[in-house]
Amino acid sequence: EAGVAQSPRYKIIEKRQSVAFWCNPISGHATLYWYQQILGQGPKLLIQFQNNGVVDDSQLPKDRFSAERLKGVDSTLKIQPAKLEDSAVYLCASSDGQAFYEQYFGPGTRLTVT
Amino acid sequence: QKEVEQNSGPLSVPEGAIASLNCTYSDRGSQSFFWYRQYSGKSPELIMFIYSNGDKEDGRFTAQLNKASQYVSLLIRDSQPSDSATYLCAVKGNTPLVFGKGTRLSVIA
Numbered sequence: 001e002a003g004v005a006q007s008p009r010y011k012i013i014e015k016r017q018s019v020a021f022w023c024n025p026i027s028g029h030a031t032l033y034w035y036q037q038i039l040g041q042g043p044k045l046l047i048q049f050q051n052n053g054v055v056d057d058s059q060l061p062k063d064r065f066s067a068e069r070l071k072g073v074d075s076t077l078k079i080q081p082a083k084l085e086d087s088a089v090y091l092c093a094s095s096d097g098q099a100f101y102e103q104y105f106g107p108g109t110r111l112t113v114t
Numbered sequence: 115q116k117e118v119e120q121n122s123g124p125l126s127v128p129e130g131a132i133a134s135l136n137c138t139y140s141d142r143g144s145q146s147f148f149w150y151r152q153y154s155g156k157s158p159e160l161i162m163f164i165y166s167n168g169d170k171e172d173g174r175f176t177a178q179l180n181k182a183s184q185y186v187s188l189l190i191r192d193s194q195p196s197d198s199a200t201y202l203c204a205v206k207g208n209t210p211l212v213f214g215k216g217t218r219l220s221v222i223a
């Protein structure tokens with residue numbers, strides 16, 4: 001079974017630029033999560049989708065971050081405009097239910113904002 | 115702000131010893147508790163989850179939960195150099211899953 005796929009793996013941009021990350025979950029997994037992990041900290045949940053609906057986006061900075069999951073499969077997370085403090089690893093995870101113990105993480109995208 | 119606190123370490127233990135990792139949380143309404151292992155440069159992977167007070171054992175790992183003290187711990191018996199990683203505690207209540215900053219464990223051969 002293929003795991004969670006993410007791209008790109010690395011991205012370097014200047015502040016005020018835009019960037020987008022892509023995630024393809026494990027086949028059949030209805031729930032998709034985006035996390036932000038700043039160096040030295042634990043992951044922080046940004047948004048949770050159930051199929052193509054949003055379950056929780058309370059920690060998503062909506063003035064600059066947006067996410068969508070069209071057709072309930074793959075998902076895109078966008079940052080516009082980026083700030084220096086957005087430098088982090090962005091992790092995508094998926095599960096076939098809403099139980100967090102079932103979630104599988106992708107390899108992550110490391111974003112550096114200069 | 116719901117908080118999950120962990121000692122950042124590093125915690126160094128000799129090979130074959132028991133490693134004890136601790137975590138406290140602020141939200142008394144928390145219901146589910148998770149331990150993840152994260153190797154450097156890799157994604158987190160789930161080791162254990164626990165919902166009820168007491169101990170839960172899985173192989174060399176034991177999770178312990180004390181809701182009255184708002185405390186959860188992970189014991190690793192017969193520690194191996196391959197256990198060297200950062201261990202993340204995560205807590206779920208009626209809010210999004212909250213992770214601690216993690217404890218870095220180093221098992222010395």
